[in-house]
Amino acid sequence: MNRHFIRFPDKGLDADSVITELKAHRSGDASWRNGRMFGYIYHPGNREAKAIEQAYQLFLNENALNPSLFSSLRHLENEVVAMVADLLHAGNGFAGNLTTGGSESILVAVKTERDWARNHKPEKREPEIIAPVTIHPAFSKAADMTGVRARYAPVNEDKRVNVAEVEKLINRNTIAITASAPCFPYGVIDPVEELAALALKHDLLFHVDSCLGGLMLAFIESLGFKVPPFDFRVRGVTSISADVHKYGYSAKGASAIIYHSHELRKFQYFVISSWPGGLYGSPTMLGTRSGAPIAAGWAALKTIGRDGYMKMAEAVMKTTRFIQEGIESTPGLKVIGKPVMSVFSFTSDRHDIYRIGDELSRRGWNLDKLQFPPALHMTVSFDNTGHEGEFLEALKESVAVVDGQKIKTASSHVLASVVKALSRFLPEKWFRKLSARFTAIMNRDEGGGAATGAAAYGMMVAIDNRENVDEIMLDVLDKLYTV
Numbered sequence: 001m002n003r004h005f006i007r008f009p010d011k012g013l014d015a016d017s018v019i020t021e022l023k024a025h026r027s028g029d030a031s032w033r034n035g036r037m038f039g040y041i042y043h044p045g046n047r048e049a050k051a052i053e054q055a056y057q058l059f060l061n062e063n064a065l066n067p068s069l070f071s072s073l074r075h076l077e078n079e080v081v082a083m084v085a086d087l088l089h090a091g092n093g094f095a096g097n098l099t100t101g102g103s104e105s106i107l108v109a110v111k112t113e114r115d116w117a118r119n120h121k122p123e124k125r126e127p128e129i130i131a132p133v134t135i136h137p138a139f140s141k142a143a144d145m146t147g148v149r150a151r152y153a154p155v156n157e158d159k160r161v162n163v164a165e166v167e168k169l170i171n172r173n174t175i176a177i178t179a180s181a182p183c184f185p186y187g188v189i190d191p192v193e194e195l196a197a198l199a200l201k202h203d204l205l206f207h208v209d210s211c212l213g214g215l216m217l218a219f220i221e222s223l224g225f226k227v228p229p230f231d232f233r234v235r236g237v238t239s240i241s242a243d244v245h246k247y248g249y250s251a252k253g254a255s256a257i258i259y260h261s262h263e264l265r266k267f268q269y270f271v272i273s274s275w276p277g278g279l280y281g282s283p284t285m286l287g288t289r290s291g292a293p294i295a296a297g298w299a300a301l302k303t304i305g306r307d308g309y310m311k312m313a314e315a316v317m318k319t320t321r322f323i324q325e326g327i328e329s330t331p332g333l334k335v336i337g338k339p340v341m342s343v344f345s346f347t348s349d350r351h352d353i354y355r356i357g358d359e360l361s362r363r364g365w366n367l368d369k370l371q372f373p374p375a376l377h378m379t380v381s382f383d384n385t386g387h388e389g390e391f392l393e394a395l396k397e398s399v400a401v402v403d404g405q406k407i408k409t410a411s412s413h414v415l416a417s418v419v420k421a422l423s424r425f426l427p428e429k430w431f432r433k434l435s436a437r438f439t440a441i442m443n444r445d446e447g448g449g450a451a452t453g454a455a456a457y458g459m460m461v462a463i464d465n466r467e468n469v470d471e472i473m474l475d476v477l478d479k480l481y482t483v
């Protein structure tokens with residue numbers, strides 16, 4: 001018998017015991033209330049959070065699937081979309097919806113592009129969309145799910161997409177171009193104006209992924225920061241995704257997808273009039289849709305307001321610039337590119353940056369790891385403000401530890417080159433064994449052995465055959481989601 005078999009509960013427990021058990025489960029999670037987590041959490045402070053939580057609770061059971069039964073939700077959704085559209089300078093004819101997150105917004109945007117092309121460009125039988133290599137994986141996932149071929153253009157030294165390379169990729173099957181404002185890895189904004197001109201020239205759709213920056217860039221622009229044109233003010237931009245659950249500081253499950261016209265949005269919808277169950281239509285991916293994130297998103301925009309968002313943006317930019325200056329003045333560390341807002345990464349030509357990441361994580365600071373080049377990633381949000389001094393202190397300590405551990409650093413590189421060499425000639429079966437070993441390392445790391453994190457990640461990055469890495473990652477995912 002499987003030792004890990006979990007039985008369906010025979011008897012219901014009382015609410016107190018269930019909540020106690022849930023709290024126990026949560027106690028092992030990374031803590032974010034001390035301002036040491038970057039990305040993942042966007043918390044606006046307790047006063048605003050209270051209104052968002054109450055709104056969430058109020059609409060916990062309502063279902064946005066049926067807009068005539070729950071017309072309040074339809075109104076709230078339309079209003080959130082309109083408020084975000086206002087920020088993004090959409091023209092009078094705009095149309096949009098709320099989805100459950102950036103990935104869903106991008107998925108429906110790509111579906112819209114595909115179906116628009118089926119209708120307007122039926123000769124493009126094998127539709128292709130072009131994006132920078134730095135585009136968020138949600139785009140690749142969307143292309144995969146919609147059967148549209150994604151083609152990736154390289155970026156320049158400044159990490160913005162190379163427009164000439166994008167143009168080279170345009171062929172008779174191309175239906176759309178995508179850009180990021182800003183991209184997740186480096187926080188830079190692709191040259192939206194030039195790409196829009198290309199889109200107009202070749203009669204293509206043009207989506208701007210502003211999931212991360214959509215609710216931040218307008219505010220920092222008003223504060224006087226230089227923000228390159230990225231929104232509907234640029235002629236040729238046909239859709240934009242902007243997440244309310246990121247810099248909108250709302251509860252998870254809310255992102256706006258906005259089109260320049262109703263005509264274009266129609267291709268996002270799915271309707272079926274021949275189903276025995278009745279007439280069925282749905283605007284986005286989901287059927288049943290929780291009303292909670294919609295109401296919470298509305299409450300966030302209303303309670304925080306432009307003045308509140310401006311204040312938060314100002315504080316976030318102050319913290320960001322302070323941290324960036326601290327990084328730049330640390331010998332061997334360097335911020336990559338010229339990030340526009342509060343998302344950026346830094347690398348090192350002197351230290352093992354992943355080991356610095358491990359040391360930071362040992363001190364309670366959680367930074368994502370990036371590859372090509374190896375780097376650490378930061379998304380600074382309001383909950384990090386006021387903690388910038390502590391962060392730089394922890395960074396200094398971490399760099400000092402890594403500096404004194406040259407041999408360990410070297411050994412991880414040696415290990416990496418061994419794996420790199422092995423991956424070139426190892427038979428498939430052997431490589432699978434190696435991948436199982438990686439899974440073990442990653443799982444051990446999850447249990448708190450942070451020292452192995454840098455080594456495992458370093459090895460993965462060094463492997464030339466990315467299909468092997470994919471296989472390792474599938475193993476890891478499979479293990480993670482197994483009881």
Ligand SMILES: Cc1ncc(COP(=O)(O)O)c(C=O)c1O
Nearest residue numbers: 101102103136138183184211212
């Ligand atoms: C630029 C960008 N686009 C899309 C997404 C996907 O958003 P989500 O995780 O809400 O699906 C992210 C997430 O970080 C992002 O940074």
